[in-house]
Amino acid sequence: MASASYSLLPEITDHKRYFFEKLGLSERLLERCLGEALSAGGEFADLYFEAVTSTSLGMDEGIVKTAAQGISVGCGIRVLSGERTGFAYTDDLSSDRLLKAARTAALIASGPQIERVQGFTETRTPQLYPVAGVSSDVEIAAKLKLIERADKAARDFDPRIVQVRASINDELRRILIAASDGTFASDTQPLARLNIFVIAKDEQNNTARGTSGGGGRVALDFFTGDKSPEHFAREAARTAILQLGAVAAPAGEMEVVLGPGWPGVLLHEAVGHGLEADFNRKKTSAFAGLIGQQVASSKVTVVDNGTMPGRRGSLNVDDEGNPTQETVLIENGILRGYLSDKLSSRLMKMPNTGSGRRESYQAIPMPRMTNTYMLNGEDQPEDILKSVKRGLYAVNFGGGSVDITNGKFVFTASEAYLIEDGKVTAPVKGATLIGNGPEALKYVSMVGNDLALDEGIGTCGKAGQSVPVGVGMPTVKLDRMTVGGTGR
Incomplete structure (x- = not known):
């Protein structure tokens, strides 16, 4: 099938701006990729671009044991033909790599000897790596303060709490979707989660575990008021202490x-x-x-x-x-x-x-x-x-x-x-x-x-x-x- 032209709503909103201005995409490139994806006779094709920045901090026994920031960028290209799906992805957003991935997906979905097609992605697996400026020093310090507060609250709950782990993970995911049916959408999706894990031990050396946590598609100010680090820490500690005195469940x-x-x-x-x-x-x-x-x-x-x-x-x-x-x-x-x-x-x-x-x-x-x-x-x-x-x-x-x-x-x-x-x-x-x-x-x-x-x-x-x-x-x-x- 010859390459087709698609109307992809050229207006660039803030969500789309990142991909067009920061990552060098263009409407013309998206059209070319979709055309290549359908070149072997597929019925539908879509492009899924994604850029994720993430931060993770972990504290164990009052010491920060893990701290990481990372970024992941790539595109997945899918072609549908009946119930058959062709799919390829790349972490290189150059036009050559995107077009090659599109052709690969097209052949998987519609070409001959489908079962034997392997290794067409020809790309290395993306890895998280430190990226300066993903979060400001002020934001990192604020996140560290949250898990320090959780650690202290869990320990203060009861002297039988003998081990505490606290962590916070957050990410910002940007996505851009363009499809042969005219779909052209984008979004910026925050996600944060605070986690608390504790171990309690009594005088008879019986142990019990407790976990708690919370979050959502929220900013750091979510962890104030009723959803504070202290709230989640006390809940994890309460559960562990409760289990120390629990009886065997009936059957x-x-x-x-x-x-x-x-x-x-x-x-x-x-x-x-x-x-x-x-x-x-x-x-x-x-x-x-x-x-x-x-x-x-x-x-x-x-x-x-x-x-x-x-x-x-x-x-x-x-x-x-x-x-x-x-x-x-x-x-x-x-x-x-x-x-x-x-x-x-x-x-x-x-x-x-x-x-x-x-x-x-x-x-x-x-x-x-x-x-x-x-x-x-x-x-x-x-x-x-x-x-x-x-x-x-x-x-x-x-x-x-x-x-x-x-x-x-x-x-x-x-x-x-x-x-x-x-x-x-x-x-x-x-x-x-x-x-x-x-x-x-x-x-x-x-x-x-x-x-x-x-x-x-x-x-x-x-x-x-x-x-x-x-x-x-x-x-x-x-x-x-x-x-x-x-x-x-």
Whole structure:
């Protein structure tokens, strides 16, 4: 196919100015790259330019052990032909390298002997390296002060706190997307996260761990007031001290109450991934073919919302240049739709939900969650707890895993309590929640009116790619769930 010409909205905003004036791109070069990308007969092509500056500081045992600044720049070029995807990337933004990458992607997608095509990127893997001026000395000093305050607050919380690690990571990501369908979008995306990890030890040499942290697409002034380093440090220390006195979690099937906020990670893993369109297009999801059917209790409504100001999972545009949006996935227990990107939208003939995301310019986009949460119900949280004769109250979670094909999940509760005769009693340790996502939602009998989102710590993995996300939920009661533990 001959090279085509595309209208790419030549107005240069502040987002675009960086790429045009600092990195030497031009509208003509973008047109040439797209033309080359479609030269072997592809149906669609896009260019994803990315420039990231980052800073990381880490303190261990009161000493700054890590400090780094870096920059990464590159472009990923994708070509679609039916269900076939051709992709190439380069960290060299010269016209010769960009055009070569475009031709490579074109051949992978549309040329003969596709399976044998290898090594066409011919580029070295980008590496972070110190760059003077990424952050001013004043900003670096302010970040250092934040982790010093966190370290001190954790140690001051209780003498049984014997080890503290504190870190802060932030980045500024600039992106520019140009596509053969006329898409031309750009964005500048800040991201910051403060992390605290502590170890507590008692006189019997029992140890326990606690973690906390927060952030989002925010500036440093976020870490003031209610979201101060002291707040997160005390929360990590409190969790560790609590675990020192915890009893072994009971085992068996019982009523389970999930607390508001971060426990929404269970919803994210057990349900959210199964509602991403690519899994459903390939019919590998437990939710494949169930749109319009009852998949949860009528009390359950789940949405994915990428438009929430300052949230970790929010984006002005996704990584395909589409505005993000609020998407209702499950409404009163009925499955309403999936999260889609351009490829899934075209192949499944469904609306594009602006959910195309990628880890970096070295990766292809795919449908991903942004901020996923369950909406409020009408129950009072205290009434939910009072309704439980004997069960588990899971307030916070650590790690977990899910099998997308059948929805089965296993999650570890990092903070949980027994519920006895409607009252929250002893803290427990070693509790795991075991179940099936679609099945578990059918046992939701009460939903609180206290919806909360996580503090801004979520990172989601899929197919080797990690992206920042948000989760949330109100207090929720499940009438049946299997709890793993060593107690009675």
